[in-house]
Amino acid sequence: MLTSNQNNHPKVPEVVVLRLPLYVRELTDMLQSDKNVVSSQQLGERLQMTPAQIRKDLSYFGKFGKQGRGYPISFLVNQLRSVLGLEKEWNCCIIGVGKLGKAVISYTGFNPEGFNIRAAFDDDISLIGQTVGGLYVQPITELEKTIRDKDISIGIVTVPAPNAQKVIDRMVASGLKSILNYAPVGLHIPPGVHIRHVDPLLSLQSMTYYLK
Amino acid sequence: MLTSNQNNHPKVPEVVVLRLPLYVRELTDMLQSDKNVVSSQQLGERLQMTPAQIRKDLSYFGKFGKQGRGYPISFLVNQLRSVLGLEKEWNCCIIGVGKLGKAVISYTGFNPEGFNIRAAFDDDISLIGQTVGGLYVQPITELEKTIRDKDISIGIVTVPAPNAQKVIDRMVASGLKSILNYAPVGLHIPPGVHIRHVDPLLSLQSMTYYLK
Numbered sequence: 001m002l003t004s005n006q007n008n009h010p011k012v013p014e015v016v017v018l019r020l021p022l023y024v025r026e027l028t029d030m031l032q033s034d035k036n037v038v039s040s041q042q043l044g045e046r047l048q049m050t051p052a053q054i055r056k057d058l059s060y061f062g063k064f065g066k067q068g069r070g071y072p073i074s075f076l077v078n079q080l081r082s083v084l085g086l087e088k089e090w091n092c093c094i095i096g097v098g099k100l101g102k103a104v105i106s107y108t109g110f111n112p113e114g115f116n117i118r119a120a121f122d123d124d125i126s127l128i129g130q131t132v133g134g135l136y137v138q139p140i141t142e143l144e145k146t147i148r149d150k151d152i153s154i155g156i157v158t159v160p161a162p163n164a165q166k167v168i169d170r171m172v173a174s175g176l177k178s179i180l181n182y183a184p185v186g187l188h189i190p191p192g193v194h195i196r197h198v199d200p201l202l203s204l205q206s207m208t209y210y211l212k
Numbered sequence: 213m214l215t216s217n218q219n220n221h222p223k224v225p226e227v228v229v230l231r232l233p234l235y236v237r238e239l240t241d242m243l244q245s246d247k248n249v250v251s252s253q254q255l256g257e258r259l260q261m262t263p264a265q266i267r268k269d270l271s272y273f274g275k276f277g278k279q280g281r282g283y284p285i286s287f288l289v290n291q292l293r294s295v296l297g298l299e300k301e302w303n304c305c306i307i308g309v310g311k312l313g314k315a316v317i318s319y320t321g322f323n324p325e326g327f328n329i330r331a332a333f334d335d336d337i338s339l340i341g342q343t344v345g346g347l348y349v350q351p352i353t354e355l356e357k358t359i360r361d362k363d364i365s366i367g368i369v370t371v372p373a374p375n376a377q378k379v380i381d382r383m384v385a386s387g388l389k390s391i392l393n394y395a396p397v398g399l400h401i402p403p404g405v406h407i408r409h410v411d412p413l414l415s416l417q418s419m420t421y422y423l424k
Contacts, residue, residue, distance in 0.1 A: 015227060017418050017421050017422075018418045020417075020418065020421065021413075021414045021417035021418050022398065022414065024417070025397075025398050025414070026398045029397075029398055045400075046398065046400060047398070048400075048401065048403075083421065084417055084418070084420055084421050085420040085421060085423060085424040086417060086420065088420075088424075090416070090420055090423070092416075103315060104412075107412075109396050109412075109413050110412075110413060110416070113413055113416075113417070115413070115416050153423050154416065154419065154420075154423075177422065177423060178416075178419040178420070178422065178423055180412060180415055180416060180419070182412075184321055185237070185241075186234065186237050186238045186241055186258065186259070188257075188258060188260075189260065191260075194419045194422050196412075196415035196416070196418065196419060197415075198410060198412045198415060200316075200319075200321075200322075200392060200394075200408075200410045201233075201321050201322060201325055201327070202233040202234065202237070203392055203408035203409075203410060204302070204304075204322070204325075204327050204366065204390075204392060204408070205232075205233035205236070205296055205298060205325070206229055206230045206232065206233050206296070206408065207366065207390040207392075207406045207408060208296055208297040208298065208300075208302055208366075208390070209229050209232065209295065209296050209297060210229075210389065210390065210406050211297060211302070211365050211366075211389065211390055212297040212300075
């Protein structure tokens with residue numbers, strides 16, 4: 001679906017990259033137990049994948065275990081975190097500080113994982129200058145400068161659907177290459193930019209196929 | 213990632229099914245313009261996919277256009293909506309009526325698309341019996357009977373992560389085959405059940421790969 005033209009493993013299909021965070025989460029859960037090693041069979045059962053698929057996915061990134069011995073969990077999770085860049089902190093900005101934007105700003109799941117919302121923007125004059133979740137709401141005209149000054153690399157879009165494309169064009173023009181989009185609308189981005197949609201409606205619509 | 217063992221086109225990969233709602237959304241947008249026909253090239257540009265990928269995806273479901281003529285938009289969108297079962301209404305229940313559950317219940321994007329939340333459950337005695345967004349909060353003990361009585365086929369999980377697996381086991385035991393999960397946790401479901409995760413953290417983690 002999306003192009004991937006700037007990474008260390010140029011032949012990794014995006015569908016594999018999309019699965020890596022699931023591996024990280026599952027393996028991190030396993031670290032809580034007293035297991036040290038996991039087989040592709042066991043990991044497959046937990047993730048509803050075949051062992052062959054798991055071995056193939058992981059083989060893109062190196063050799064993580066010896067044949068028949070399973071993967072050392074702690075080593076594997078650290079390697080995958082490194083592949084995904086999760087050992088670093090990432091600064092984000094959010095555009096759209098309405099009801100949805102406020103909910104995303106107050107969401108407590110990002111910060112502990114190293115994703116920090118550092119700036120908030122809106123074009124509603126009644127919101128600009130207010131403080132939301134500790135963030136001072138800025139006019140969108142300050143986007144480019146703020147991205148540079150605060151070393152922001154991820155943009156979060158929480159504007160209404162009709163405004164989303166315009167906002168994303170502006171983010172892309174300001175140099176952002178990763179966009180998390182909450183607006184329920186199809187969007188067009190140039191090659192080299194990655195976008196993920198948080199869209200529960202699309203998720204529902206892809207399950208009814210199996211319900212008919 | 214997920215098994216697909218009950219559908220009309222048994223060989224369709226799940227990754228294709230996941231893309232169908234995106235086609236429907238894009239084509240529906242196009243209907244607003246005065247175009248009647250779209251080529252796989254044009255559709256590909258809008259969705260950031262190759263024309264070959266689009267032709268292959270659509271070929272699973274029949275012949276939608278003549279070689280070199282493009283696809284008739286209105287016909288194609290209706291066919292895909294039918295493939296996905298979107299011409300019907302689907303009843304959902306939600307388990308977990310805390311802050312997140314309340315936000316999902318009040319989300320206005322589901323209803324116009326035929327997804328109706330018909331019942332709400334919680335195990336918090338202080339919530340049971342209250343009314344949230346027009347829904348009477350029921351104890352989880354009434355789940356199975358309510359699913360039957362109200363013809364519910366989709367379960368929405370908005371409980372805290374540590375409770376999610378227990379709730380999903382109960383949904384599956386009650387006969388639900390489609391689950392939309394908002395809890396940020398890995399979950400285990402049996403074959404034949406489909407789950408989609410609404411998890412912005414996983415989305416962010418799959419983009420940092422390209423940012424390193």
